[in-house]
Amino acid sequence: MKQLEENFIGKGQVRGFDFTQIKKSKHAYIYCVLTGTSTHYEVFFHKENNHFNCISYPGDASFGSWAWTYGSLDLAIEKFEELNLRKELQNG
Numbered sequence: 001m002k003q004l005e006e007n008f009i010g011k012g013q014v015r016g017f018d019f020t021q022i023k024k025s026k027h028a029y030i031y032c033v034l035t036g037t038s039t040h041y042e043v044f045f046h047k048e049n050n051h052f053n054c055i056s057y058p059g060d061a062s063f064g065s066w067a068w069t070y071g072s073l074d075l076a077i078e079k080f081e082e083l084n085l086r087k088e089l090q091n092g
Contacts, residue, residue: 002054004029013060022073023080027087030080032073041076043068045083 010017010033018034022041031042042058044067049056058067070076 001048002052004055004057023077025080025084028080028083030073030076039071041070041073043070043076043079043083045087 004021005019006021008019010019014033016036019042020032020034021029022032023030025046027046029042029044029046033040033042044058044062047056047058047066048054063069068079070079
């Protein structure tokens with residue numbers, strides 16, 4: 001299974017944005033996103049794409065469903081911890 005890159009430059013709608021992985025667990029990720037004029041943090045569940053044998057980075061439609069954006073690292077970490085706890089509780 002191909003893992004997400006730790007650092008990459010965005011394409012398409014996020015062309016030129018600089019993405020850097022801040023935290024990773026078996027259930028979730030946090031990426032810092034530098035747009036050139038601002039910084040934000042994207043937090044999302046670990047999702048395996050078996051069709052392409054890789055971990056999926058969320059697209060626009062995923063935000064609010066299994067991915068969230070925060071302007072503060074503290075809030076992003078809080079959500080990251082919530083996602084991990086939620087998965088741990090689901091898995092027993």
